[in-house]
Amino acid sequence: MTSEVDASFFDRAVDVVARDLIGRILRVSSADGARILAMIVETEAYGDASDLASHAAFRPGGRASAMAGPPGGIYVYSAYGMYPCLNFVTGSEGSPSAVLLRGVWRRNDERPVFGPGRTTRALGVTADDHGQQIPGSRFGVSAERTAHEIDAGPRIGITRATETHWRFVARIESNHS
Numbered sequence: 001m002t003s004e005v006d007a008s009f010f011d012r013a014v015d016v017v018a019r020d021l022i023g024r025i026l027r028v029s030s031a032d033g034a035r036i037l038a039m040i041v042e043t044e045a046y047g048d049a050s051d052l053a054s055h056a057a058f059r060p061g062g063r064a065s066a067m068a069g070p071p072g073g074i075y076v077y078s079a080y081g082m083y084p085c086l087n088f089v090t091g092s093e094g095s096p097s098a099v100l101l102r103g104v105w106r107r108n109d110e111r112p113v114f115g116p117g118r119t120t121r122a123l124g125v126t127a128d129d130h131g132q133q134i135p136g137s138r139f140g141v142s143a144e145r146t147a148h149e150i151d152a153g154p155r156i157g158i159t160r161a162t163e164t165h166w167r168f169v170a171r172i173e174s175n176h177s
């Protein structure tokens with residue numbers, strides 16, 4: 001991975017960032033210098049308090065308050081109390097929104113990993129990553145992106161809101177290098 005985006009990449013509308021992340025390489029580095037590189041292949045966008053599916057609407061305090069933090073912040077929450085889920089904070093500080101990573105394709109794997117809990121486990125992300133920043137020593141996103149056709153559709157499992165087409169998935173035909 002050559003160059004990485006800076007925080008200004010995330011300082012845009014949440015649906016724009018969610019779509020633009022598809023095909024970019026996510027870097028997750030550990031303290032011992034090991035790096036996981038994975039292409040982002042599925043995302044979902046979650047907006048401010050007017051998006052009733054967003055934590056900003058129904059869970060605005062506690063950890064979810066990170067959604068109103070600076071662009072490029074890391075928001076990690078636990079789904080069902082046990083599966084950490086990785087989100088990137090978007091938009092201007094004070095206006096909560098975040099992109100949930102739902103799928104990645106790690107280098108040298110035969111197929112992508114889908115599902116927010118599986119994705120986070122494949123990347124080695126834990127609740128301790130909450131509050132980190134992109135770019136940073138632990139996380140980075142490539143400035144370059146691999147072109148893919150992108151399908152947009154409704155987010156998964158939304159029951160409390162009128163659904164938008166804010167789920168983005170790369171059409172993938174073969175392994176990436």
